[in-house]
Amino acid sequence: MIKVTIDGRQLEAQPDELLVDLIERSGVSVPHVCYHPQLGPVQTCDTCMIEVNGRLVRSCATAVADGIQVMTKSAKASAAQVEAFDRILSNHLLYCTVCDNNNGNCVVHNTTKLLAIEHQTIPFRPKPYEVDTTNPFYRYDPSQCILCGRCVEACQNVEVNETLSINWEDPNPRVLWDGGSTIGESSCVSCGHCVTVCPCNALMEKSMLGHAGFLTAIRKSALEGMIDVVKGVEPETGYGAILQVSEAEHAMREHRIRRTKTVCTYCGVGCSFDVWTKDRYILKIAPEHGPTNGISTCVKGKFGWGHINSEDRLTSPLIREGDKFRKATWDEALTLVAQKLSELKASNGPDSLAFIASSKCTNEEAYLMQKLARAVIGTHNVDNCSRYCQAPATTGLFRTVGYGGDSGSFTDIEQADLVIIIGSNTAESHPVLATRVKSSHKLNGQKLIVSDIREHEMARRADLFIHPKPGTDIVWLCAVSRYLLDHELANSKFLDQWVNGLEAYRKSLEPFTMEAASRITGLPEETMRAVAQMIVDAKKVCILWAMGITQHSHGSDASTAISNLLLVTGNYMRPGTGAYPLRGHNNVQGAGDHGAAPNTLTGYQSVDDPEVQKRFEAAWKVKLPSTKGLDNHQMVDAIYQGKLKAMYLIGEEMSIVDSNANYVGDAFAKLDFFVVQDIFFSETCRFADVVLPGAPSLEKEGTFTSTERRIQRLYQVLEPLEGCRPDWKIIQDVANHLGANWDYQHPSEVMDEIASLTPLMAGVSYARLEGYKCLQWPVAPDGSDQPLLYTKDFPFPDGKARLFPLSWMGVTDAPNAEFDLHLNNGRLLEHFHEGNLTYRSEGIREKVPDVFVEVSPELAEERSIQSGTWVQLISRYGQVRVRALVTDRVKGRELYMPMNSVESPVNRLTSSHADAVTNTPAYKEASVRMTVLPDVGASPLPRVNSRFGHPTPQQGVEVERKWKRPDYHPPGNGLVQLQTKSL
Numbered sequence: 002m003i004k005v006t007i008d009g010r011q012l013e014a015q016p017d018e019l020l021v022d023l024i025e026r027s028g029v030s031v032p033h034v035c036y037h038p039q040l041g042p043v044q045t046c047d048t049c050m051i052e053v054n055g056r057l058v059r060s061c062a063t064a065v066a067d068g069i070q071v072m073t074k075s076a077k078a079s080a081a082q083v084e085a086f087d088r089i090l091s092n093h094l095l096y097c098t099v100c101d102n103n104n105g106n107c108v109v110h111n112t113t114k115l116l117a118i119e120h121q122t123i124p125f126r127p128k129p130y131e132v133d134t135t136n137p138f139y140r141y142d143p144s145q146c147i148l149c150g151r152c153v154e155a156c157q158n159v160e161v162n163e164t165l166s167i168n169w170e171d172p173n174p175r176v177l178w179d180g181g182s183t184i185g186e187s188s189c190v191s192c193g194h195c196v197t198v199c200p201c202n203a204l205m206e207k208s209m210l211g212h213a214g215f216l217t218a219i220r221k222s223a224l225e226g227m228i229d230v231v232k233g234v235e236p237e238t239g240y241g242a243i244l245q246v247s248e249a250e251h252a253m254r255e256h257r258i259r260r261t262k263t264v265c266t267y268c269g270v271g272c273s274f275d276v277w278t279k280d281r282y283i284l285k286i287a288p289e290h291g292p293t294n295g296i297s298t299c300v301k302g303k304f305g306w307g308h309i310n311s312e313d314r315l316t317s318p319l320i321r322e323g324d325k326f327r328k329a330t331w332d333e334a335l336t337l338v339a340q341k342l343s344e345l346k347a348s349n350g351p352d353s354l355a356f357i358a359s360s361k362c363t364n365e366e367a368y369l370m371q372k373l374a375r376a377v378i379g380t381h382n383v384d385n386c387s388r389y390c391q392a393p394a395t396t397g398l399f400r401t402v403g404y405g406g407d408s409g410s411f412t413d414i415e416q417a418d419l420v421i422i423i424g425s426n427t428a429e430s431h432p433v434l435a436t437r438v439k440s441s442h443k444l445n446g447q448k449l450i451v452s453d454i455r456e457h458e459m460a461r462r463a464d465l466f467i468h469p470k471p472g473t474d475i476v477w478l479c480a481v482s483r484y485l486l487d488h489e490l491a492n493s494k495f496l497d498q499w500v501n502g503l504e505a506y507r508k509s510l511e512p513f514t515m516e517a518a519s520r521i522t523g524l525p526e527e528t529m530r531a532v533a534q535m536i537v538d539a540k541k542v543c544i545l546w547a548m549g550i551t552q553h554s555h556g557s558d559a560s561t562a563i564s565n566l567l568l569v570t571g572n573y574m575r576p577g578t579g580a581y582p583l584r585g586h587n588n589v590q591g592a593g594d595h596g597a598a599p600n601t602l603t604g605y606q607s608v609d610d611p612e613v614q615k616r617f618e619a620a621w622k623v624k625l626p627s628t629k630g631l632d633n634h635q636m637v638d639a640i641y642q643g644k645l646k647a648m649y650l651i652g653e654e655m656s657i658v659d660s661n662a663n664y665v666g667d668a669f670a671k672l673d674f675f676v677v678q679d680i681f682f683s684e685t686c687r688f689a690d691v692v693l694p695g696a697p698s699l700e701k702e703g704t705f706t707s708t709e710r711r712i713q714r715l716y717q718v719l720e721p722l723e724g725c726r727p728d729w730k731i732i733q734d735v736a737n738h739l740g741a742n743w744d745y746q747h748p749s750e751v752m753d754e755i756a757s758l759t760p761l762m763a764g765v766s767y768a769r770l771e772g773y774k775c776l777q778w779p780v781a782p783d784g785s786d787q788p789l790l791y792t793k794d795f796p797f798p799d800g801k802a803r804l805f806p807l808s809w810m811g812v813t814d815a816p817n818a819e820f821d822l823h824l825n826n827g828r829l830l831e832h833f834h835e836g837n838l839t840y841r842s843e844g845i846r847e848k849v850p851d852v853f854v855e856v857s858p859e860l861a862e863e864r865s866i867q868s869g870t871w872v873q874l875i876s877r878y879g880q881v882r883v884r885a886l887v888t889d890r891v892k893g894r895e896l897y898m899p900m901n902s903v904e905s906p907v908n909r910l911t912s913s914h915a916d917a918v919t920n921t922p923a924y925k926e927a928s929v930r931m932t933v934l935p936d937v938g939a940s941p942l943p944r945v946n947s948r949f950g951h952p953t954p955q956q957g958v959e960v961e962r963k964w965k966r967p968d969y970h971p972p973g974n975g976l977v978q979l980q981t982k983s984l
């Protein structure tokens with residue numbers, strides 16, 4: 002520790018701690034406008050001047066040093082602070098009482114008060130630019146912009162979308178999008194980082210405007226009149242009196258604006274944030290304290306909440322009558338569900354019923370769903386959509402290292418020397434995680450290898466982008482492992498100490514010579530050698546993968562190959578290393594963790610383990626079957642075989658997100674009884690006999706588990722819409738109508754039960770998850786968790802990991818003369834999955850109104866296709882009509898179709914081939930032929946989509962350019978010792 006004296010008081014500081022942080026920590030207030038702890042020193046505002054050993058310095062950019070004397074309120078420091086802030090006020094009109102940002106956290110307001118500013122000496126000067134309202138979610142008011150550059154820093158170096166800059170050399174600097182575009186036509190991805198960190202009202206969510214304040218909804222002309230009044234009295238009253246009025250208005254807001262913590266409902270990154278609401282109206286999403294995301298969000302988490310108050314929410318149970326549905330009371334619907342399920346169980350046995358839990362619902366709801374199946378009905382026929390994506394990754398990890406979860410946290414990925422991304426469009430599917438990789442790559446010299454068949458953003462940023470033939474990643478992974486072993490480049494010390502099975506594994510690698518791998522993958526041998534060398538050169542390697550690996554007929558083996566490679570190179574058991582299968586849905590990790598699977602109870606305890614079975618039987622007071630149930634792929638086949646008669650499915654659009662959608666839909670039509678629980682009348686509801694209206698994440702309590710194994714609480718932001726019920730209550734209602742007699746009053750009681758039955762979650766409780774607290778499993782009874790999964794050993798009897806022998810089986814559904822094009826598919830940044838939630842946000846629809854198929858420029862030229870040409874894609878299983886988007890993101894005869902369509906879902910084209918081990922559909926192994934239709938429409942992506950923008954990468958806000966302006970001089974009569982960001 003270092004000793005520092007602040008205003009005469011001696012304090013201890015951490016080496017490298019910034020003075021501004023130490024001063025704050027000591028309880029002393031020093032102004033700082035541009036500094037934000039999650040952005041670091043931006044150094045544009047100069048308001049944080051303090052005296053250190055007699056010299057003025059910026060406290061945000063100066064690290065502590067032993068024995069220094071700091072004065073925060075000396076005459077010199079105070080004068081410099083006031084002078085700096087006076088310049089800021091010349092860029093900002095203080096009209097707080099009628100400002101939607103008057104919420105107690107406006108930095109300009111608070112600094113005016115802190116410095117007791119009564120009058121400004123430099124008059125306010127509006128900037129000669131219009132307000133930009135061209136983005137659907139936020140607007141920029143240049144005349145209120147204090148040029149602090151926080152937004153630029155956030156966009157350039159945290160989000161790393163590199164859209165924003167400030168034209169410091171201009172007579173009237175302002176924030177620029179793509180160097181001078183409108184926001185709407187820029188590369189802005191609407192992630193909201195800039196809006197979140199803006200210290201005043203220059204950047205604001207449109208949802209706040211006219212809604213947050215008591216006086217802010219008034220007409221613009223009246224508003225301007227009121228601003229004139231405020232400015233008119235200022236010379237006489239000073240700002241002190243004016244601020245008092247605005248603070249009274251702010252105090253009134255406190256009574257009607259609620260701020261409630263929640264966890265994002267979309268992807269598995271697990272961003273958490275406060276939701277600001279006024280009655281049912283969502284004012285804004287405010288990220289700040291999330292352990293995973295801090296200030297970060299993507300467009301969906303920040304702005305994609307239109308589904309909550311959508312007019313087409315289901316608000317009443319529905320019962321089928323012929324081809325139509327009629328509204329029913331809850332009691333009628335629940336009675337019918339219980340009666341039909343009981344009848345079918347009695348006549349066909351419990352295994353004629355099946356249950357699908359939702360990976361969008363909470364852990365507690367997943368647990369209750371599998372308890373309903375097992376304890377009330379008596380079947381292990383329960384699954385969730387991790388079958389469609391993550392089951393192979395879990396298998397690969399179980400085989401090799403023992404736990405089916407990410408080896409570490411995003412902080413480990415951030416600190417890796419080398420990140421390898423395979424089959425993951427991370428920037429669009431896991432956007433906030435991608436920001437951490439982009440930032441480490443841009444700022445800290447992290448190396449990046451991307452393997453994909455599509456040149457997405459991460460591929461474009463990569464140091465090495467490889468494009469193997471579709472489905473052949475497993476081959477190059479095995480070949481690289483073999484090469485490392487053959488050339489004594491493997492980590493033999495780690496292998497000796499921590500890994501079993503080397504010989505059998507080496508033998509299985511015999512066919513994977515570089516020459517054979519090159520022939521199968523199409524990658525040059527030197528490229529694979531370069532990959533191997535980059536791995537050897539890096540001390541810490543993380544491998545990230547997703548559906549491009551798992552959704553193949555050998556998805557489990559390819560996931561295993563990744564883990565094998567990490568073991569061969571010793572990239573486990575240390576910070577900055579490990580395996581990271583990126584979980585897709587917000588709670589797909591949690592649904593599996595909490596037993597919504599046909600072979601495992603909570604915490605991956607086997608259903609056929611007698612000790613486990615006994616424990617659950619004792620707790621649930623029932624007899625449980627000991628043979629595993631059907632997974633959701635097998636359930637569909639069992640319907641065709643006449644073995645499965647009834648299903649109860651929650652929150653899954655299974656009829657279009659399962660592969661070979663026509664086959665699945667036809668199966669549902671054959672069911673004797675089908676219950677679907679959702680918040681909208683989904684496509685799957687069309688096959689239902691009873692539809693039950695559930696509640697979205699903002700209307701219930703519970704926990705989600707993110708891809709980092711991070712368990713986080715979500716709090717109820719809004720009452721359930723009238724007529725709807727939280728899903729955990731509905732499951733309990735169904736169970737009780739079946740005679741179960743459950744009495745859970747709150748999801749915390751469900752979690753207590755889970756913890757009592759599950760060694761992996763033994764120490765989990767709502768008290769330990771309060772607010773923004775979180776736990777990363779495994780959680781010991783004393784509440785200690787494991788952000789880094791493997792520290793002491795691997796969870797096998799001898800504590801050693803296992804190399805798993807592999808072979809290459811080829812791909813299914815490969816292109817041939819009839820179906821000559823390979824069809825890839827996946828997510829888009831703006832829409833989640835099929836878009837049932839995100840299409841209900843108007844701004845997202847504006848950015849991406851429809852689905853499309855990406856066609857390479859080569860193929861477009863060959864077939865006379867342009868963006869907007871309608872084409873018919875025909876596979877062995879179905880066909881869809883869709884518009885083409887010509888782009889060099891895809892190459893040659895490889896197509897890409899995002900999933901964001903209910904009308905033309907890509908899964909009408911995919912097959913029923915599946916991973917041999919987990920039955921995960923081989924979505925990524927599809928081939929089609931394409932008929933070019935005569936109609937040509939507009940481009941399916943409008944000009945306002947960010948993909949048409951032109952980013953302007955630079956090193957943050959580049960404050961040095963401001964300092965070079967002829968009219969700039971540091972405040973405090975030039976006594977400032979200028980600091981740079983490299984401390």
Ligand code: SF4
Nearest residue numbers: 156189190192193195
């Ligand atoms: S991408 Fe757009 S919303 Fe995100 S930080 Fe940059 S300018 Fe702001």
Ligand code: SF4
Nearest residue numbers: 146147149150152199
């Ligand atoms: S728009 Fe950017 S530069 Fe302007 S005040 Fe807001 S964060 Fe600062």
Ligand code: SF4
Nearest residue numbers: 265267268272299302
């Ligand atoms: S969708 Fe994912 S990355 Fe985006 S805000 Fe939600 S959790 Fe974060």
Ligand code: FES
Nearest residue numbers: 035046047049061
């Ligand atoms: S806080 Fe702005 S320069 Fe230090």
